[in-house]
Amino acid sequence: MGHTLLEKVWDLHTVRTLPSGQTQLFIGLHLVHEVTSPQAFDVLRARGWRVARPDRTFATVDHIVPTRERTRPFLDVLAEDMIAALERNCRDFGVRLAGLDDDRQGIVHIIGPELGLTQPAMTIACGDSHTSTHGAFGAVAFGIGTSQVRDVLASQCLALEPMKVRRIRVTGTLSRGVYAKDVILTIIHRLGVGGGVGYAYEYAGDVIARMSMDERMTICNMSIEGGARVGYVNPDETTFEYIKERPFAPGGEAFERAKAWWRSMASDPDARYDDDVEIRAEELTPVVTWGVNPGQSVPVTGRVPAPNGAGGDAQAIADALGYMGLRGGEPIAGTRVDVAFLGSCTNSRLSDLREAARIVSGRRVAPHVKALVVPGSASVKRAAEREGLDEIFRAAGFEWRSAGCSMCLGMNPDKLQGSQVCASSSNRNFKGRQGSPTGRTLLMSPAMVAAAAIAGEVTDVRALFT
Amino acid sequence: MKITRLEGTALPMRGDDIDTDRIMPARYLRAVTFEGLERHLFEDERAGSAAGDRAGTVHPFDNPVYRGASILVVNRNFGCGSSREHAPQALQRWGIRAIVGESFSEIFFGNSLMIGLPCVTASPDEIRELMERVEERPNARLRVDLEAGTCALDGFRCAVMLPGHARDALVTGTWDTTGMLLERYDEVDRVASRLPYVAGF
Ligand code: SF4
Numbered sequence: 001m002g003h004t005l006l007e008k009v010w011d012l013h014t015v016r017t018l019p020s021g022q023t024q025l026f027i028g029l030h031l032v033h034e035v036t037s038p039q040a041f042d043v044l045r046a047r048g049w050r051v052a053r054p055d056r057t058f059a060t061v062d063h064i065v066p067t068r069e070r071t072r073p074f075l076d077v078l079a080e081d082m083i084a085a086l087e088r089n090c091r092d093f094g095v096r097l098a099g100l101d102d103d104r105q106g107i108v109h110i111i112g113p114e115l116g117l118t119q120p121a122m123t124i125a126c127g128d129s130h131t132s133t134h135g136a137f138g139a140v141a142f143g144i145g146t147s148q149v150r151d152v153l154a155s156q157c158l159a160l161e162p163m164k165v166r167r168i169r170v171t172g173t174l175s176r177g178v179y180a181k182d183v184i185l186t187i188i189h190r191l192g193v194g195g196g197v198g199y200a201y202e203y204a205g206d207v208i209a210r211m212s213m214d215e216r217m218t219i220c221n222m223s224i225e226g227g228a229r230v231g232y233v234n235p236d237e238t239t240f241e242y243i244k245e246r247p248f249a250p251g252g253e254a255f256e257r258a259k260a261w262w263r264s265m266a267s268d269p270d271a272r273y274d275d276d277v278e279i280r281a282e283e284l285t286p287v288v289t290w291g292v293n294p295g296q297s298v299p300v301t302g303r304v305p306a307p308n309g310a311g312g313d314a315q316a317i318a319d320a321l322g323y324m325g326l327r328g329g330e331p332i333a334g335t336r337v338d339v340a341f342l343g344s345c346t347n348s349r350l351s352d353l354r355e356a357a358r359i360v361s362g363r364r365v366a367p368h369v370k371a372l373v374v375p376g377s378a379s380v381k382r383a384a385e386r387e388g389l390d391e392i393f394r395a396a397g398f399e400w401r402s403a404g405c406s407m408c409l410g411m412n413p414d415k416l417q418g419s420q421v422c423a424s425s426s427n428r429n430f431k432g433r434q435g436s437p438t439g440r441t442l443l444m445s446p447a448m449v450a451a452a453a454i455a456g457e458v459t460d461v462r463a464l465f466t
Numbered sequence: 467m468k469i470t471r472l473e474g475t476a477l478p479m480r481g482d483d484i485d486t487d488r489i490m491p492a493r494y495l496r497a498v499t500f501e502g503l504e505r506h507l508f509e510d511e512r513a514g515s516a517a518g519d520r521a522g523t524v525h526p527f528d529n530p531v532y533r534g535a536s537i538l539v540v541n542r543n544f545g546c547g548s549s550r551e552h553a554p555q556a557l558q559r560w561g562i563r564a565i566v567g568e569s570f571s572e573i574f575f576g577n578s579l580m581i582g583l584p585c586v587t588a589s590p591d592e593i594r595e596l597m598e599r600v601e602e603r604p605n606a607r608l609r610v611d612l613e614a615g616t617c618a619l620d621g622f623r624c625a626v627m628l629p630g631h632a633r634d635a636l637v638t639g640t641w642d643t644t645g646m647l648l649e650r651y652d653e654v655d656r657v658a659s660r661l662p663y664v665a666g667f
Binding site: 038148156257 | 577644648662664
């Protein structure tokens with residue numbers, strides 16, 4: 001019987017079974033950012049440890065960096081302290097850093113793939129739950145907390161329990177206006193925000209096979225919102241084409257040898273899965289979240305659910321509706337938005353910006369909407385400017401910013417104010433997520449964010465296609 | 467430090483899918499230490515309830531009847547979302563010594579284990595019963611026995627679950643993993659050298 005990619009990668013990276021019964025797993029790439037690492041570096045310093053494999057470690061700054069005024073020192077002294085701490089830690093421990101003025105800087109999950117650091121069949125860890133993004137390349141990539149960051153820095157290993165694998169096959173043909181974001185939001189809606197706990201999600205089927213790497217990254221990125229710490233796609237020609245000639249990719253003949261190995265690490269056709277799910281692409285529509293977790297979504301043509309009956313679910317719906325200021329039974333389309341945010345590690349790559357630009361081109365952002373585009377990396381920003389996307393966005397009334405996490409989370413100057421409603425291409429609609437304790441988030445695809453910006457309310461992007 | 471039995475008054479926190487952004491709002495992650503985080507636990511929703519946003523509700527963490535509680539009782543998928551260890555760190559610094567719930571997000575569970583904060587599970591019915599009893603008698607002491615796999619409050623007793631490795635790590639005091647991972651570094655090197663992407667294609 002064959003094996004899944006997860007099993008193969010797991011076996012190959014296993015150092016030993018620990019006395020606790022956990023697996024000691026070697027980590028092939030450790031990505032580091034300013035927020036979850038300072039306490040870990042401090043422990044290393046206190047105990048006199050060094051970073052075990054600086055050659056397998058790479059750092060950048062993303063969460064707290066301002067996306068407009070970036071002169072140092074920052075006005076926010078706490079943010080300045082954190083950046084300074086990461087710079088010092090990287091210097092002291094010999095870790096490579098794409099800092100604020102480095103032309104490789106960007107959101108950690110955007111730059112890993114861009115630089116060719118992310119490769120198939122690697123184990124990848126980062127102190128951030130959206131590390132699952134890198135699974136798009138057939139890597140086994142997971143988010144960890146700060147104590148585990150300390151473990152990886154000191155030993156290049158983690159103590160982990162094995163995972164089950166659920167294959168999710170997306171089959172058929174997506175209709176126009178339905179994007180990778182809609183696919184993953186639908187998967188989370190159907191399987192639940194806790195449905196993936198204990199599982200790695202393997203995304204398969206012809207829809208996934210036809211997707212670009214950008215789209216696969218959007219899907220894998222949100223695995224964690226479905227409770228799955230790991231999500232991956234088996235590597236194929238699309239993967240190899242993307243990696244080819246990236247700065248950290250193997251070159252020349254080594255690339256051919258790498259390809260052969262990567263191919264051999266994909267799941268075998270007769271691999272066994274702990275669970276198998278099929279999603280029919282024809283059933284999918286553009287989706288919008290109405291609640292306070294990413295599973296609470298409806299088709300843009302649908303209505304917000306009403307809290308029927310008693311029990312936990314009705315209570316949760318009532319609570320979410322109360323927070324969101326929505327009424328059960330009303331259509332989601334037409335919900336007024338105050339802010340449109342195009343950004344985050346889910347949807348701020350070049351293809352996302354191109355698609356959104358197509359929608360806004362020749363149109364104007366509604367007068368009451370504050371709209372901003374935050375490219376995921378300095379390199380995405382440069383590429384978009386070369387194509388003139390910045391001009392299109394500016395002409396339509398969007399602000400054009402520099403790379404960072406921005407309004408995805410409330411850690412930098414980009415925040416919702418009061419109870420503003422935000423149409424957002426990011427991944428979390430938790431209460432307070434976007435920086436205002438009463439701020440409200442509607443998750444959707446970048447094209448739908450663009451459409452909402454223009455209309456000033458949630459609207460079906462398909463109506464804007466010409 | 468070995469962690470085998472925990473005892474104290476309990477604090478019920480109702481609701482499924484309580485995420486780490488709620489437990490610890492992101493703006494408090496702008497710090498290079500975990501010190502003082504406990505002051506901001508659930509800050510946004512506590513501010514809301516203090517201001518009377520939701521008529522008459524007092525946030526459990528502000529409710530004086532639960533003052534001094536050390537065991538948190540929660541529902542399903544507690545700690546989902548962001549991997550921030552700041553969430554369990556803040557709970558521990560606030561005085562929480564163990565969490566009993568229907569289920570936990572994986573990353574939250576792992577982060578808590580790494581700092582010696584056990585998260586044990588019981589069935590939805592048992593959690594409901596436990597919460598009701600605690601709400602009726604907030605002074606009652608809840609005992610969680612990791613070795614026996616039980617929890618008890620007044621006359622009520624139920625089994626609590628904890629994966630074997632986590633229980634072993636806690637009761638033998640080996641939940642701080644770094645030392646263990648560094649023990650046989652030669653084996654780590656051996657694994658690295660068999661990986662084509664490390665050794666060179
Ligand atoms: S963009 Fe958002 S989700 Fe992604 S790493 Fe930054 S804060 Fe996390």
